[in-house]
Amino acid sequence: MTNKDVKTVYKGTGLCSFGVGANLAEVDVKDGKILRTRPARYDKKYDMEQFRPWTIKARGREFSASNKSLISPFAIGYKKRITSPNRILYPLKREDWDPNGERNPQNRGKSKFVRISWDEATDIIAAEINRVKEKYGLESVLLQCDGHGETKVVHAAHGCNTRLFDVLGGYTMQARQPDSWEGWYWGAKHVWGQDPVGQADMGNLLLDIAENTDMLVFWGCDMETTPWGWGGQLPSNYCNWLTEIGVKQVYICPDVNYGCAAHNDKWIPVYPNTDAALHLAIMYTWLTEDTWDKEYMKTHSVGFEYLKKYILGEDDDKTPKTPKWAEPICGVPSRTIKALARKWAKQTASIAHCNGGSLVRSTYSHEPARLEVCLMAMQGLGAPGRNIVKFIEWNFYGMDSQQPAPRSEVIPSLDAAYRGYNFVQPASFIPKTLIPKAILGEYTAENPLKWHGFTLAGWPRWDQFIEYQYPIPGAQELHMIWSDTPCWTTCWNGGNSMIDALHSDKIETIIVQHPWLENDCLYADLILPVNTKYEENDIGVDSVNGNYCTLYYEEQAVRPLGESKSDWEAVGEVAKKLGVYDAYVEGKTEEEWIRFGFENSHFQDLISFEEFKEKGYYLSPTAEGWENDSRGFENFYKNPEENALNTPTGKLEIYSEELAANFPDDVERGPYPKFIPFGESHQESRLHPRSEKYPYLIVSNHPRWRVHANMDDISWFREIETCKMLGPDGYQYEPVWINPKDAQKLGIVHGDIVKVYNDRGWTLGGAYVSERIMPGVVLQDHGSRLDPIEDGVSDRAGANNLICPTATTSRNAAGEVTSGFLVGIEKTDVFELAKKYPEAFNRKYDKGIGVSIENRVKL
Structure with missing residues (x-):
């Protein structure tokens, strides 16, 4: 094979976002097939001095940007996803759904699909839109149009249907809440502002940590997993370098996750949902030993006296939040709490996160998020080496404040070309968590x-603080769903309740557009086959890999497989x-939209479109003088009056007058943060009597071998035991980590198939017995592909989102809860289950993808 036999194209490998790519890759193609995916080597086409x-x-040491992109295993294995046996190759209609007769909603997920033509499919959809518009009004159409899919721009994977309905005159939008930022969005914002999502000001913190931090505390995060999909390998390489220069890394989490295993100098295991108790006990130690920054709290915050009284037991609670008090709650010995608090006070420490996790995706997650800000404030938030960093959102929302790495001179944008949802608030919407x-x-x-907040x-x-409602005045209930985001059941809270909703006879029509037959697609009435990003021309931007900001021509x-079209073309x-x-x-045509995107990218004055298209990508130079940029909350630390926060007072609001005024009776998110083990909304705590029936707390992290529900059908990954465990029946089960002490007590050995259950249903998994x-x-891990045993009750594949709480974060916070909830666990006999549920256990399946498409389609 010669070089002339191979064509190399550039593709971004972002798989979870709105028009933001990640990890530029070189894709080698021969005879219409992908041979391999490789890192893009920047120095091939550019003089290194240019960027x-x-x-x-x-x-005394140096850490430098890589001269090539740092692609993840996802990018390397993605060619298997393109040719997956589970690809939808032509339009499908549920065989017993007749738009002119019986619709049989009760059979969604049970009856098979039959092949139809594009002409018939689009005739049906157009007729259904017109019928619903005339009978109910367009607000009766729910458009599910948000993330957890491929990253595209002109051929946007999410929101092309909203473009169409904007033209038609209305719809109801499924508003995705900030699932990976819940605690910060619903909690931390009320302490330090920090719009848009409530995360910290992270500007230039890689430099600050390297120069000034003695101890970096990774709280509830996995530095080796989540950055695979978005942040490249830069966070991992940076953490290796921190070890070389002597920065100690402490991991506080229930599991020795992959980041903890690779980088920790100290692992402090903590029970899920109890981090707030640990926060309070650390602050108690500082208060009683007088090792906190009193002057900073006077000049930079308001309302600390309320929290101080609560911590010391001087309020109505009358319970000092001592390390001894916290020990049985959070599982951390009081001696360890004191040692951590004392080391923290003597040294400079920053906190690190990595795109959410159990800490901010659980019940009452706004409380540990708020307390974390208070914790850092007590040690002088913004002082050299004392900040909060998130190792993933490089240039998030195009903001330098969200860029911990050295910033680029120009931040590219493709908002003008993006054909999907454009973040305009429609008249009618429903939070994603409240759809069922x-x-x-x-x-x-x-x-x-009714609920509060968009x-x-x-x-x-x-x-x-704004109250919204569904239906809006003058509108009727939902009667039609059109989804380009068919993973609600496996990615959000209470998937079994969503399955019940999809069986409702209120919903007369369900349309889905997607490349693969999986998850919510099983409950569709009509499915449109969609391309993958490798089958389209497009333009992309990579602003989240941590090295450089990149604009690229895709x-x-x-060629598109079967009869599939892009989302833009399908709609x-x-x-x-x-x-x-x-x-x-x-x-505009496809080519004209690509050119339009380039001409509004901020790169149009740096290179011509023709040269850009020929070269394939262009890197934004690193900004000159970036070393002198402010670091995190440095300016606020130095002068809070001139560098006010975007809170009502401009300071850290330990006590929020806004929360007190708007929600005076809310005991779950009061004006200042507390430890809330359980309450009106949730009883997911070891301290609640419910734990006698369901004694274990489950951690459901961002998955190691998927991006949410994406890529669960890549056969290479499924060969890895931490991805799937082979059961005695030949089925590949999602691993369930269990400690040897618990396993022995329950009579479980490594490799056994176990049932994970609570009052919301049950799912299966393979026991992975480990002290990790x-x-x-x-x-x-969350996001496993759906394989129902009994619809709305049980699942074979380990889709534990089905049994998450259906309630939102708390009474007035409509966020998701997908981790840290109570379950029982027991060994099960899959052969006995097969006798009880023969239909589910006798399905054909492919080792590489799980359940075969043959079970769902009349071929």
Whole structure:
């Protein structure tokens, strides 16, 4: 094979976002097939001096940007996803769904699909839209149009249907709440502001940590997993370098996750949902030993006296939050709490996160998020080496404040070209967490479902005090769903309740567009086959890999499989049938939209479009003088009056007058943070009597071998035991980590198949017996592909989101709860289950992808 036989194209490998790519890769193609995926080597086409590669110098050593992209295993294995046996290759219709007759909603997920033509499919969809519009109004159409899918721009994976319905005149939008930032969004915002999502000001913190931090505390995060999909390998390499220069790394989490295993100098296991108790006990130690920054709290915060009284037991609670008090709650010995608190006070320490986890995706997650800010404030938040960093959101929302690495001179943007959802608030919307409740409840304009806040990451803090409702005045209930995000059941809270909602006879039509037959697709009435990003021409931007900001031209790597079309094209076919195609495409072709994106990218004055297209990508130079940029909250630390926060007072609001005024009776998110083990909304605590029946807390992390529900069908990954465990029946089960002490007590050995259950249902998994999980806790990653045993009750594949709490974060916070809830666990006999559920256990399956498409489609 010669070089002439191989064509190399560039593709971004981002798999979870709105128009933001990650990890630029070179894809080698021969004879219409992908051979391999490789890192993009920047120095092949550019003089290294042109884009000024950065170097951090600290403590006699150097850490430099890579001269190639740092792609993840996801990118390498993704070619298996393109040709997955589970690909949808032509339009499908549920065989017993007749738009002109019986619709049989009770059979969704049970009856098979049959092949139809694009012409028939688009005729049906157009007719259904017109029928629903005339009978109910367009607000009766729910558009599920948000993340957890491929990253595309012109051929946007999410939101093309909203473009169409904007033209048609209305719809109800599923508003995705900030699932990986819940605690910060609903809690920390009320302490330090920090719009848009409530995360810390992280500008230039890689340099600050390297120069000034003695101890970096990784709280509830996995530095070796989540950055695979977004942040490249830079966080991992940086943490290796921190070890070389002597920065100690402490991990506080229930599990020895992959980051903890690779980097920790100290692991402090803590029970899920009890971090707030640990925060309070550390602060108690500082208060009683007088090792906190009193002057800083006087000048930089308001309302600390309320929290101080609560910690010392001088309020109505009358319970000092001592290390001894915290020990039985959080599982951390009091001596360890004191040692950590004393070391923290003597040394400079920063806290590190990595795109959420159990800490901020659980019940009452706003409390540990708020307390974390208070914790850092007591030691002078913003002082050299004392900040909070998140090792993933490089240039998030195009903001330098979200860039801990050296910033780029120009931050590219493709907002102008993005054909998907554009973050405009429609008249009618429902938070994603409340969709099942909205469908299953008897709601009318006179008796509506109500909540506070638009819930979408990016909306300002004060929006959380606005009450919204469904249906909006004058509108009727939902009667149709069109989804390009078919993973609600496996990624959000209470998936079994969503399955019940999808069976509702209120919902007369369910349309899904997706490349693969999986998860919510099983409950569709009609499915449109969609391309992967490797089958399209597009333009992309990489602003989250930590090295450089990159604009790239995505040339089509392989031809579309079967009859699949891009999301933009698929929705366009419906627009044609509705007579609004010209308005939908806004008069531009694919090539014209790509060029339009380039001409509004901020890179248009740095390189011509023709040269850009020929070279394939362009890197933004590192900004000159980046070393002198402010670091985190440095400016606020130095002068809080001139560098006020975007809170009402401009200071850290330990006590929030806004929360007190707007929610005076809310004991779950009061004006200042507390430890809340259980309450009106949730009883997911070892301290609650419910734990006698369900004695284990489950940790459901971002998955190691998937991005949420993406890529569970890559056969290479499934060969790894921490990805799937082979059962005695030949089925590949999702691992369940369990401590040897618990395993022995329950009569479970490594490799046994276990049932994980609570009052919301049950799922199965393969027992992975390991001391990497603390006693009293089990771990099973979220996002496993759905394989129902009994719809709305049980699942074979380990989709534990089905049995998450259905309630939101708390009474007035409509966030998701997908980890840290109570379960029971027991050994089970899969052969006995097969006798009880023969249909589910006799399905055909492919070793590489799980359940075969043959079970669902009449081939």
